[in-house]
Amino acid sequence: MSLQIKVPATLADLAEAARINRIDTMDMFAAAGNGHYGSCFSCAEIVTALYFNVMRLDPARPDWPERDRFVLGKGHAAPTLYSALIRRGYMPEHWIHEFEAKVGVKLMTHPSRRYQPGVDASGGALGHGLSIGVGMALAGKIDRRDYRSFVLLGDGEIQEGSVWEAFASAAKYRLGHLVAIIDANGLSVDGTLDEVMPMEPLADKLSAFGWEVVECDGHDLAALLRVLDIGHDRVDAAPRAIIARTVKGRGVSFMENVRRWHADVLTPDEDRLARAELTRPLS
């Protein structure tokens, strides 16, 4: 069911929505038996801020042409998006408990327009989302519509070369209504980005590619609202990149910054411990 939160949500309500987002994610992974805990918890505040405050949406009309768009580049964090869509009323709540549970269910590891109302782009293969977002923003610019396109990328995902093709093209076409949010938790599947493939200095790289770059704490909802809500009148401007500094596994102490929790299986004791920590909003 949808959360009884008035949108645009207050900071207190957003914190509660982000808490419920993590619980929903726990429930989905419980149904599946495993999941990408770290990747989801890293972006819970970003997705919550977008869906409960920033984005112009009408859940009764998922195909409304004037809606703001969202593309999840790091598709393996789909449960975070599913929770937002369920709590905004796009999808039924019982889908949470069917996540990956049997053949033919609607919710799986990666988002799909095919099965999930409210999802703007199917994905999961890394490095695709920003290009799709560029196309969405370009269509809006050509048609003089004022919707905005938000793309959430992982900081590991941007190791894919196609992402840099997309960064270059968004700057060329001055897509002022495009926002790329990089969930910069510093970890990928095999280790820290510094070990696997260093991508810093990110801000310098993105500035050099012609983007307006801002950095913030990706768990600070007030800070996120300030940088995400770019307004609907940035017609001819540099696209905005937000480097959201995050903690992978944020909210569950034993998962935070631990490589293993990119995706793993919880023991019953770990499950109890994690849920106990998620009983109240994070400070």
Next chain:
Amino acid sequence: MTSAEIQARSAALRAFYPMRVIREQFGRSMIALAEQRGDLVALTADLMYATGMAPFGERFPERLINLGIAEQNMTGVAAGLASCGKLAVVCGYAAFTSLRAIEQAKVDCAYNEVKVILCGLSAGLSYGVGGPTHQTFEDVAIMRAIPNMTVVVPSDTIELDQALQAAAARPGDAPIYLRIGRGPEHAFNDTAAPFEIGRARKLREGRDISLIANGPMVVEALIAADILAEHGIGASVLNMHTVKPIDREAVLSEAANVRGMIVVEEHNIHGGLGSAVLEVLRGGHGFPVELIGIEDIYPPIGPTFALRESLGLCASAIVARAMAMPRRN
């Protein structure tokens, strides 16, 4: 008839057909389509001149998105445009559209259910001197294996225009791969003949052997049929411009009416039109089927027509194969 005589005869017959430059027609057809369709946006990857799109760029500068040498991004951008209501037409080389950006074609277009028209120019051996990086002989097989992808291989400038129009008008949320040549090719189609994606066109009737072909091999099949007729062999010619969804009824109807079949394509014999036809027949018709195509090799370098001839992708080779192959009684 000696092989030299067959070659001379096919050259004489080929001379009846005027030569038309494929990519010039592509540019003209795109302009015509853009004049009808205000929602059309063309995308290219630093191949505006090479795909014949420069006149389009002059006519509609704001509707030609040049994304630089970056086919993966181009295909994803096309998917994003299409998801927001644009008729997105990717104008690239077949080699890069079908290989470099194949994951975007699958995930962003086909799986994501958006109608993007993916145009792969310089396909087959039409850029023969470019060598195997630019020759394209695996694209039909790859595109055909992607669910929700339609694959069309026009056979001349006339059919290219018809196919582009049909692709633009096609309802639904499925991408379409158009496999398109490059330089001069023989023009032979009747501009008044109806064209429908998924419906093969019967160009010749004959009861002895069926020649099924697409792309630039259709005119070779026509010439071969003419020569075979001069030798008392009745060859039907079926232009199978759509490889997927293949016209099953047309294949089965041919199988019921002839004593042997040859499938001819400018593509690897693995996975292309020949494979698609055999999938329909499934070995159940008890008559010989021969495949003419590129025999799983990296073709040598050479000008297009000479290269095709050297690989047996020509009328005289079809005639020789037809005369040599066994036929069902």
